[in-house]
Structures are given as structure tokens and as C-alpha cells.
Amino acid sequence: MRIGQLAQIAGVDPQTIRFYEQRGLLPLPDRQENGYRIYTKRHIEQLAFIRRCRILDLSLAEIRELQSYQDGPHQPCTAVNAMLDDHISHVRSQITALQTLEKQLVALRASCNDGREISACGILAGISEESKQQLCRAGSGNKR
Structure with a gap:
């Protein structure tokens, strides 16, 4: 199948496929004599795996690492568990930060x-006041 067909099956843009190829996340496809890329079922499976990882907010480096573990299927999954534990910790930190923001x-x-009226807007005044406080804190940190 060609890149357009793969993109349609996977529900992504062809540029996304090229991006993942350039980053080494998708194996490079064979090419026909006319230069067209030819994709296989393996590409569909790898692209589905990458998409699921991205939905889980895993980085490209983390995806690459998971793919390397798939290449050694008989090793213990301790490293995979550790990676996911780190990711869970990161997500929890993000949740805490978002709750603070809320x-x-x-x-x-x-x-x-x-x-x-805008001149008495508490929201704009609050943002301005916090901005001034941040500038003062930053300025006092630079003094010796």
C-alpha cells in the first residue's frame, strides 16, 4: 500500500508518517522502481502502537525505548514498568500543577x-499585581 492508504487506515496525515520515519519510529518502507513507498501490515501495526503511546502522552524517546524492548521479547519487563512508573509520576505532577492553576x-x-467597567476589572488587576510581584521577586534574586 502507498502512504496515502496507510494514512487513511491509521487516521493520520501522510506528513505524520514521514515524521515518524525520520525519527526512526517507523521502519523505512521499501520503494517501487518509480520511487513510491510501499507499506505493509507491519507499518500499520507500528503506527497503531505509536499512536496509542502518543495518546498516553509518552514522548518520542519513550516510544523508541518501548520499541527497543519489543525487539527483545524474552527479557523481563522491569525496565518497562520503571518507565511507566516515571511517566505516572510525571502525570501526577502535571495534575497537581493544573489543580493549582485552576x-x-x-x-x-x-x-x-x-x-x-474594565478600569475596575478585578481579573486584570489581579493579573497585573501578580506580574508585579513576580518581577520584584526576580529582581531581588539578582541583587548581591
Whole structure:
């Protein structure tokens, strides 16, 4: 099959396939005499694996590492478990950061009701005040 057919089956853009080939995540396809790439079932399976990993927010490096483990199927999966444990920890950190962000946004939103004019907007004032505080903290850190 050609790249357009593979892209349609996998639900991705042909550029995505080329990108994964360039990054070494998809094996390079054989080429016909006219230069067209010829993809196989293996490419479909690898592309599906990559897409699932991306849905899980795994990096390209992590995907490459997982693929290398697939090449040695008889080794223990300790390293795979450790990688996923690290990724879970990273996701939990992101969740915590997003919860903090949500609290800040909710507090900002509560600082302003709809009847105010822009000059009295609590949201804009709150953002400006926090910006000033960050500048002061950054400035005081540079003094010796």
C-alpha cells in the first residue's frame, strides 16, 4: 500500500508518517522502481502502537525505548514498568500543577463581577499585581 492508504487506515496525515520515519519510529518502507513507498501490515501495526503511546502522552524517546524492548521479547519487563512508573509520576505532577492553576483562575474569576467597567476589572488587576510581584521577586534574586 502507498502512504496515502496507510494514512487513511491509521487516521493520520501522510506528513505524520514521514515524521515518524525520520525519527526512526517507523521502519523505512521499501520503494517501487518509480520511487513510491510501499507499506505493509507491519507499518500499520507500528503506527497503531505509536499512536496509542502518543495518546498516553509518552514522548518520542519513550516510544523508541518501548520499541527497543519489543525487539527483545524474552527479557523481563522491569525496565518497562520503571518507565511507566516515571511517566505516572510525571502525570501526577502535571495534575497537581493544573489543580493549582485552576484554583488561581477561580480566585481571579471571583474577584470580578459582570457589572464592572474594565478600569475596575478585578481579573486584570489581579493579573497585573501578580506580574508585579513576580518581577520584584526576580529582581531581588539578582541583587548581591
